[in-house]
Amino acid sequence: MAKSSRCALITYVTAGDPEPDATLSIMRSLAASGADVIELGMPFSDPMADGPIIQRASERALKSGTTLISVLDTVQKFREEDLTIPVVLMGYLNPIEAMGYANFVEKAAAVGVDGVLIVDVPPEEADEINTQLVTGGLDQIFLVAPNSSLERIENVCKFASGFVYYVSVKGVTGGKSVDAEEVGAHIQQFRQRLSLPIGVGFGIKSPESAGAIAGAGDAVIVGSAIVEIIEEHRLDLAVMQQRIESFVTQLRLALDSARMV
């Protein structure tokens, strides 16, 4: 994700929601309708940084038998069709620790994962897993929050590669709506300290809010709003894909027109 005048679109879905086989089709829809990066949630039983929408998605995914191995299998199948769009895995540390860091990194790199975001691993706890990810040639994406000091952001820079995920609201995923002006002002403050592109996520629910935030960072991240479509149409994959495609297309248009103004 290079810095450019175009605002990139990062889309999140929970892998295995509503069931493992659906994810490949959903990834195709995301890629076809204008996503620049696909973030794939690795479901965890206790997703403490996520709001109810992604919690329920994780519960559905686990109930339908999704495991970290099945998530990696899905990426492998997707890579047989699409070699270009970056795939980032997002989740919590414990399932990765259960698989073993080295084992996880080796498999993830082999199937074509580009980066990994582990929500509950701040830079202070990142040494061990980061060494493995770097060895495997994978980017480690870190969160930066509205209350992160400049000192902390410099700390993040020691380990971060790929892009930095700016959490636009203090809260959980899918929660409060984002205040574009506030976010823009804060990002301006630390932008010169960061050489990496900045993705802005949490609380971006509609094409309008995506358009409003397009100027603040290099990418906009939308998750819960897409997962909500999956939940609503979980019994009809064809309709679900249609709705996702139309929503992502609108997001793409909103970002493009915002940048042209």
Add this chain to the structure above:
Amino acid sequence: MTSDFSKMQNDGSLPDSTGHYGVYGGKFVAETLMAPLAQLEAAYLACIHDAKFLAEFDYDLTHYVGRPSPLYHAKRLSDELKGAQIYLKREDLNHTGAHKINNTIGQALLARNMGKRRVIAETGAGQHGVATATVAARLGMQCAVYMGTEDIQRQSPNVYRMKMLGAEVIPVDSGSCTLKDALNEALRDWVSNVDDTFYIIGTVAGPHPYPAMVRDFQCVIGREARCQSLHQIGCLPDTLIACVGGGSNAIGLFYPFINDREVRLIGIEAGGYGVETGRHSAPLNVGRPGVLHGNRTYLLQDEDGQILPTHSISAGLDYPGVGPEHAWLKDTGRAEYFCINDDAAIAAFHRLTRVEGIIPALESCHALAYANQLAPEMSPEQVIIVNLSGRGDKDMEALASISDVSL
């Protein structure tokens, strides 16, 4: 007896400056919580070296909680067991009926000093929720308590108490609808309201500095017990026994004895229907290390690292993790951890009630049941201190339903 805060800090070694106990502990949280945790740590370290704060905490422990709690010689029980002398550390006599209040007073005073107007808490048995609602009422703070819907059902008297005290009890129906899910939800609340909200964690778990801070506020139990042993018995006890869910009453009793190497430290986890059935809450006995709720510790988890549902007759022990310092004490061998099943805990409940006229909390009954097993193997000159961490009034309904009695 004062709390003697000069000895409140440990011998200095653990946790280390990054909040770890060996490989355990740490701060495994999303970035948004890192700044509030740093603020909390700074405020906490300032307070525990501040004479004014310590004097206020001591005053409240004495005049509001009713400390020191007695060390009671359970003579009839000891005679029946024909072995070691059993002494009970009577945390059940504290205001609100359990050890939980020691910690909530400490954290609420800290919250007030930090200018927070709202406190939140998670609760299992409801004891920590009641203790939090109590101090919130006293300090005029807004209070929300997260509680799993299953626990709300089995601990309804405590739910009513919290509401009477002015707290909002928020039902949690995600996951297994018990303590771990209440903790997830409280963390979500905190991350969404960090500016005005203080999260009062009830046990020695969670991200650093919580395990150390809760331990330091609970250590008054062990400091008193050590002093009382020397005065009343004339020697240190041979063995300490405490139940372990998250492990705050156990660490509070154990910690001041850590350097008394001759004193055996025994923690008792909830064996539920038996560890062989998979329906229990015994991570130190049969779990393996992992990361949950901000720290690395022993967890009940499946092969894929998903957290397993737990079971215990006592809601306060129904948790898939355990405080990181217990994980470290287990690995170093300084403390030993065993299980007691539901039925043995219930038997211990009836025995203490009938023989000593003391109605214990089901959580504490796990420690009592183990003492009942161990005492006959020891000599009458030896001493066991059992931490009677809470009283059993809250469990009447659960016990009645087991015996098919309607109240």
